[in-house]
Amino acid sequence: xxxxxxxxxxxxxxxxxxxxxxxxxxxxxxxxxxxxxxxxxxxxxxxxxxxxxxxxxxxxxxxxxxxxxxxxxxxxxxxxxxxxxxxxxxxxxxxxxxxxxxxxxxxxxx
Amino acid sequence: xxxxxxxxxxxxxxxxxxxxxxxxxxxxxxxxxxxxxxxxxxxxxxxxxxxxxxxxxxxxxxxxxxxxxxxxxxxxxxxxxxxxxxxxxxxxxxxxxxxxxxxxxxxxxxxxxxxxxxxx
Numbered sequence: 411x412x413x414x415x416x417x418x419x420x421x422x423x424x425x426x427x428x429x430x431x432x433x434x435x436x437x438x439x440x441x442x443x444x445x446x447x448x449x450x451x452x453x454x455x456x457x458x459x460x461x462x463x464x465x466x467x468x469x470x471x472x473x474x475x476x477x478x479x480x481x482x483x484x485x486x487x488x489x490x491x492x493x494x495x496x497x498x499x500x501x502x503x504x505x506x507x508x509x510x511x512x513x514x515x516x517x518x519x520x
Numbered sequence: 521x522x523x524x525x526x527x528x529x530x531x532x533x534x535x536x537x538x539x540x541x542x543x544x545x546x547x548x549x550x551x552x553x554x555x556x557x558x559x560x561x562x563x564x565x566x567x568x569x570x571x572x573x574x575x576x577x578x579x580x581x582x583x584x585x586x587x588x589x590x591x592x593x594x595x596x597x598x599x600x601x602x603x604x605x606x607x608x609x610x611x612x613x614x615x616x617x618x619x620x621x622x623x624x625x626x627x628x629x630x631x632x633x634x635x636x637x638x639x640x
Contacts, residue, residue, distance in 0.1 A: 411581055446626035448565070455616055455633050456557075456565065461626035499565050503625035507570055507578030509555070514564040 414502050416512035422490045422519055430515045431482040432500030438481035443502040445483035447476060450497045450514075459498075460485060487517070495519045522546035522629045524600075524617050529634030536607050536638075542600040542617030542631050550595045553620040555627060556602045558613040566613075569602065570620055607638045 413435035422428040432445055439445060441463045448456040458467040460476035463483060473489045483502070487494055500512040528540040542554070556568040569591040570578045583589050590603040600617050614635050618627040 444625045446624075448627070450565070455630040456627070458626065458628055458630075461621070461628070462624045467628065497564075501567070501626065507572065507576070508580070509567040509570070509620070509625060511557075511565045511567055 412502075412504055412510050414500065414510045414512040416498075416500060416515045418513070419516045419518070422487065422494075422517065424490060424492060424519055426490050427486065427488045428490060428517065429479070429484050429486045430498055430500075430517070431479065431484050432502065432512050433482040434502070439478065439483045439502065441478060443483070443504070445476065445478075446501045447474075447483075447485045448499045448501070449494075450499065451495075456499065490517075490519050492519050522619065524619070524629055524631035526615070526617055526631040526634040529615065529636045531637045531639060532607050533640050534607060534609060534638055537603065537605040538607065538636060540602040540604070540615050540617075540634060540636070542602075544598050544600060544619075547619065547629075548595075549593045549598050549600055553622050554591075554593065554600045555618045555620045556591060556600075557616045557618055557627070559616070559633075560610070560613045563613075565616075568615070571600070573622065604636070607636075609638050612636060612638045 415433045447460040450456045464476040499514045523545045525543045555570040588605045614633045616633045617631040619629040
């Protein structure tokens with residue numbers, strides 16, 4: 411069974427930069443997996459941040475960017491703000507109608 | 521404006537069944553890929569199922585073994601459903617409906633979520 415891996419947690423200082431990654435238990439992540447990223451705060455529905463590796467969804471600040479770094483997809487927050495403190499999830503499309511979420515990364519801004 | 525408004529959650533006894541609904545406006549369920557995503561208490565998001573524009577259905581591997589889920593749609597009501605049978609405690613979760621784009625396969629519109637609690 412495919413497992414999508416994410417770091418459990420990250421801490422970043424206000425104004426700092428943090429890069430979250432999204433990998434596969436076996437193999438590399440390519441753009442053909444159409445990596446997407448979502449932000450979720452407690453009690454709220456997810457918010458779409460990035461799709462197709464590096465395209466920002468409408469209204470998403472440009473401090474959020476997506477890329478492929480080595481064998482993983484990555485979400486970078488440049489100039490983190492207090493309101494960026496959230497859980498972040500990646501999704502990889504495995505083909506055949508199947509999508510798989512990563513376990514999520516809790517980002518703390520302090 | 522696309523809106524997905526969910527209903528149908530609640531407290532259900534183990535072994536029971538429930539149908540979750542997602543009323544959609546601003547887009548047609550028949551012409552789009554629609555999905556269900558769930559989140560158990562304190563846990564991460566988990567893709568559950570997708571129905572494509574042709575009506576073909578897809579389920580997460582973790583759900584296939586139990587065959588207790590059915591995703592469906594009512595075109596006339598423009599509503600998406602998730603029928604869950606033989607409920608177990610581990611079905612307890614917030615369930616979200618979402619529109620999934622057909623080619624780039626991301627979830628671009630979300631419902632507000634509905635809590636299903638399975639408990640005696």
